[in-house]
Amino acid sequence: MSAIVITVDGDRLPARAGMTVAAALIAADRPELRRSPRAGTPRGVHCGMGHCFECLVTIDGTPDRRACLVEVSDGMTVETSR
Amino acid sequence: MNSSTLSFAGKASTGHSHAPSKDPGVEPFSCDVCVVGAGAAGLSAAHAAAACGTSVVVLDAFPRPGGQYYMQPPAAPLASAKAMRQVTDGAALIAEAERAGARILPGREVWGVFPGGGQPERGTSAAAPSDAGGFTLHADGDGGAVRVTARAIVVATGAHDRVVPFPGWTLPGVMPPGAGQRLAKLSGTPPGRRTLIAGSGAFLLPVASSILKAGGEIAAIFEADNRVLAAAGIVARNPSIWGELARLARPLFRAEFEVHRGAVVVAALGDDRVRAARLAPLDTSGTPDLAQTFEIDDIDALLVGYGFRPHVELTDALGCTHDFDEAAGGWICRAAPDTFATTVAGVFAAGETTGIAGSRPALLSGRIAGLAAAESLGFGDTSGERRYLVERRRRPAAFAAALATHFTPPAGLAAAITNDTVMCRCEDVTAGEVRAALADGADDAFGAKLWSRAGMGLCQGRVCGFGLARLIAAERGIDPEEVGFNTPRLPLRPVKLSTMQAALKE
Numbered sequence: 377m378s379a380i381v382i383t384v385d386g387d388r389l390p391a392r393a394g395m396t397v398a399a400a401l402i403a404a405d406r407p408e409l410r411r412s413p414r415a416g417t418p419r420g421v422h423c424g425m426g427h428c429f430e431c432l433v434t435i436d437g438t439p440d441r442r443a444c445l446v447e448v449s450d451g452m453t454v455e456t457s458r
Numbered sequence: 459m460n461s462s463t464l465s466f467a468g469k470a471s472t473g474h475s476h477a478p479s480k481d482p483g484v485e486p487f488s489c490d491v492c493v494v495g496a497g498a499a500g501l502s503a504a505h506a507a508a509a510c511g512t513s514v515v516v517l518d519a520f521p522r523p524g525g526q527y528y529m530q531p532p533a534a535p536l537a538s539a540k541a542m543r544q545v546t547d548g549a550a551l552i553a554e555a556e557r558a559g560a561r562i563l564p565g566r567e568v569w570g571v572f573p574g575g576g577q578p579e580r581g582t583s584a585a586a587p588s589d590a591g592g593f594t595l596h597a598d599g600d601g602g603a604v605r606v607t608a609r610a611i612v613v614a615t616g617a618h619d620r621v622v623p624f625p626g627w628t629l630p631g632v633m634p635p636g637a638g639q640r641l642a643k644l645s646g647t648p649p650g651r652r653t654l655i656a657g658s659g660a661f662l663l664p665v666a667s668s669i670l671k672a673g674g675e676i677a678a679i680f681e682a683d684n685r686v687l688a689a690a691g692i693v694a695r696n697p698s699i700w701g702e703l704a705r706l707a708r709p710l711f712r713a714e715f716e717v718h719r720g721a722v723v724v725a726a727l728g729d730d731r732v733r734a735a736r737l738a739p740l741d742t743s744g745t746p747d748l749a750q751t752f753e754i755d756d757i758d759a760l761l762v763g764y765g766f767r768p769h770v771e772l773t774d775a776l777g778c779t780h781d782f783d784e785a786a787g788g789w790i791c792r793a794a795p796d797t798f799a800t801t802v803a804g805v806f807a808a809g810e811t812t813g814i815a816g817s818r819p820a821l822l823s824g825r826i827a828g829l830a831a832a833e834s835l836g837f838g839d840t841s842g843e844r845r846y847l848v849e850r851r852r853r854p855a856a857f858a859a860a861l862a863t864h865f866t867p868p869a870g871l872a873a874a875i876t877n878d879t880v881m882c883r884c885e886d887v888t889a890g891e892v893r894a895a896l897a898d899g900a901d902d903a904f905g906a907k908l909w910s911r912a913g914m915g916l917c918q919g920r921v922c923g924f925g926l927a928r929l930i931a932a933e934r935g936i937d938p939e940e941v942g943f944n945t946p947r948l949p950l951r952p953v954k955l956s957t958m959q960a961a962l963k964e
């Protein structure tokens with residue numbers, strides 16, 4: 377897989393084309409993606425297959441995208457809500 | 459891929475897969491058979507039905523077809539995955555289905571299904587059998603919004619990890635084994651630098667093996683079941699799987715990590731992410747002995763799961779009957795063994811949706827369902843081939859069933875659920891709140907949801923449903939079966955209001 381660069385919360389991170397956004401963040405040792413709505417506790421990837429909605433992040437300006445389903449692309453911008 | 463085989467039920471073929479769209483953004487399709495799920499079962503159903511001459515559309519939520527067992531790594535394959543037979547076998551299945559004329563539409567998650575022409579009856583939240591015949595399915599995703607009208611449906615939506623909450627399970631880094639498997643196999647990324655794997659089921663081993671291949675480290679594997687000898691007996695009686703087991707086990711022995719038995723994770727520890735796990739041995743009743751806990755530290759990933767549970771949202775929304783079979787995954791869709799027809803006319807179900815059995819039985823049930831669906835629409839007599847397939851499915855299905863009885867989640871897991879343990883991750887509902895709801899008079903899954911909001915979030919109880927049933931059953935001293943399960947509400951997955959309006963218009 378070819379090496380690309382994505383921007384996560386303003387930081388440029390290396391990634392490989394085809395990996396999911398969730399994998400790119402975990403590979404970069406950034407497991408926390410958001411805070412839970414009521415208790416405000418840290419959350420990261422849970423089911424890894426699109427059905428729990430724990431991994432919601434903003435991708436290229438679109439909020440509430442599932443990081444475990446979307447594949448990275450060069451120049452992609454990801455914002456977590458941690 | 460031959461889209462010209464698609465035609466609308468009862469009408470002459472237009473020669474096109476779809477008519478010009480009246481709602482911009484929602485692409486309409488018409489076909490004889492719509493298959494939901496492009497995994498082992500869905501792909502073989504699609505292939506079989508299309509080969510009988512029906513027009514077939516396959517919808518799948520993931521960006522690529524293949525489902526779980528046959529998941530297809532991205533365009534530029536991982537070096538380690540390239541050689542994997544599962545990947546090449548999966549690619550062949552996909553190609554065969556397309557060659558037979560099935561139109562596979564990945565990146566389309568089904569969020570609604572209605573009987574007949576597609577108009578939901580006012581006031582109903584789910585579809586019910588209709589005399590009008592046929593169904594309309596709505597799906598959305600990165601592939602684009604679609605509306606599919608079909609004369610018959612095959613639901614092959616697979617399964618997901620069966621989890622039971624424990625204190626700390628919401629910490630980043632804590633996931634079910636399936637999530638670790640997808641990270642490692644699809645993206646070549648281990649779930650962490652050093653992973654602890656625990657729970658129950660034959661699946662834990664292949665997950666460990668994938669993580670090693672992806673460059674991760676395994677701290678340990680803990681299998682809850684400690685009846686090693688009985689498990690060895692099942693294996694001994696089924697020589698056909700020796701080769702597979704040996705292949706799976708090889709990397710494990712090479713890495714020389716320990717596989718322990720008879721203990722379960724009772725807490726994940728860490729501040730902002732998981733850093734350690736607390737485990738406890740199981741007593742003879744399958745209850746963790748909290749007086750004898752021990753810790754494993756220096757981990758940054760913790761995978762805990764107790765097998766799989768079928769995705770039955772769609773079959774439930776369609777009004778199909780479901781049965782409870784804990785070893786087969788809990789609530790499973792009832793299907794006739796020789797047709798895989800559900801209790802609703804025109805709806806077939808195949809693969810894990812009808813009970814957890816693994817990839818081989820899923821391939822066979824998919825084929826049976828595809829043939830039966832085609833036959834039900836007047837495309838020939840498939841009974842001879844179906845009889846043969848039912849026979850071929852018998853042994854692998856029996857093997858899976860025998861193995862599964864070994865890996866049912868320990869009976870007393872709920873004992874580790876403290877009052878401050880989050881049960882419903884979506885709504886942050888704690889076990890204490892659920893227990894309070896039970897004390898107030900809630901007595902089943904539905905009551906607990908109304909009282910406490912547990913299961914009311916975006917995941918609709920897919921994640922917490924099993925654990926919640928276990929907790930309620932333990933508190934009330936009843937069977938998990940009696941707790942029931944919550945019927946999904948439409949839309950089954952969140953969908954933009956504008957998309958929903960466009961899809962339902964007309």
Ligand SMILES: Cc1cc2nc3c(=O)[nH]c(=O)nc-3n(C[C@H](O)[C@H](O)[C@H](O)COP(=O)(O)OP(=O)(O)OC[C@H]3O[C@@H](n4cnc5c(N)ncnc54)[C@H](O)[C@@H]3O)c2cc1C
Pocket residue numbers: 425494495496497498499500517518519520524525526527528566567568569614615616617618619635636637639640664766769772808809810811816817818820950
């Ligand atoms: C994460 C995971 C990993 C697994 N890995 C292995 C393994 O390594 N070895 C093994 O033997 N078994 C594995 N299994 C067991 C696996 O379930 C079966 O072996 C096999 O994949 C079953 O085939 P299936 O067609 O029934 O379901 P699946 O292969 O799961 O296919 C179901 C498909 O339905 C789709 N779907 C579900 N809901 C919707 C919806 N609403 N709209 C559109 N599409 C939908 C999913 O995206 C999925 O592609 C795994 C299971 C899981 C959950």
Ligand code: FES
Pocket residue numbers: 420421422423424425426427428429430431432442443444445
């Ligand atoms: S981790 Fe569950 S939806 Fe992405």
